[in-house]
Amino acid sequence: EVQLVESGGGLVKPGGSLRLSCAASGFTFSSYSMNWVRQAPGKGLEWVSSISSSSSYIYYADSVKGRFTISRDNAKNSLYLQMNSLRAEDTAVYYCARDISSGSYFDYWGQGTLVTVSS
Amino acid sequence: DIQMTQSPSTLSASVGDRVTITCRASQSISSWLAWYQQKPGKAPKLLIYKASSLESGVPSRFSGSGSGTEFTLTISSLQPDDFATYYCQQYNSYSLTFGGGTKVEIK
Numbered sequence: 010e011v012q013l014v015e016s017g018g019g020l021v022k023p024g025g026s027l028r029l030s031c032a033a034s035g036f037t038f039s040s041y042s043m044n045w046v047r048q049a050p051g052k053g054l055e056w057v058s059s060i061s062s063s064s065s066y067i068y069y070a071d072s073v074k075g076r077f078t079i080s081r082d083n084a085k086n087s088l089y090l091q092m093n094s095l096r097a098e099d100t101a102v103y104y105c106a107r108d109i110s111s112g113s114y115f116d117y118w119g120q121g122t123l124v125t126v127s128s
Numbered sequence: 129d130i131q132m133t134q135s136p137s138t139l140s141a142s143v144g145d146r147v148t149i150t151c152r153a154s155q156s157i158s159s160w161l162a163w164y165q166q167k168p169g170k171a172p173k174l175l176i177y178k179a180s181s182l183e184s185g186v187p188s189r190f191s192g193s194g195s196g197t198e199f200t201l202t203i204s205s206l207q208p209d210d211f212a213t214y215y216c217q218q219y220n221s222y223s224l225t226f227g228g229g230t231k232v233e234i235k
Binding site for chain 2: 112113119120
């Protein structure tokens, strides 16, 4: 059974940093591109970042470019999102999601982790 | 970036109704469109990919159609479990983008 479990969310002050993790199991992690998608409270879904299976290709939404860094460790079956210079508008539930091929749709999602940016 | 516009934003319907949700892309995305269902406090669930392909395990009352810039998600006979918010997503090009969502409420 495919499982994606996010962790690392919490309350952080504006300008602060946070690192999210996503632990994957039930599939060959190193064969799939992975993504972060976020959802602000009461709002819609926003794609944040994608990383290809071997980390060769990385993409970011303009809203996070230069502040967030996506990475993965295939040996640990883990996906990460380093978030720096956090702003109030980054407050959201962050989901990790598997995509069926690079730049595609998302067939499995984690349960999400809440990041709150507030003083 | 490709903008995705869903309509309506809210839809009130009864069990057994046929429901149609529309998604329009700001430029052609061929058939590179997915639909998701999301219930409160839960992660989205994939329903349809490549505009009209039904994801494994999804009931056949869900169907998708369209290509280019106009797409529809149809629920042929609304069931109690279908009251949720639905999102379209284009994957023709980065940045991957979602529609604003359509909330299907009980009439």
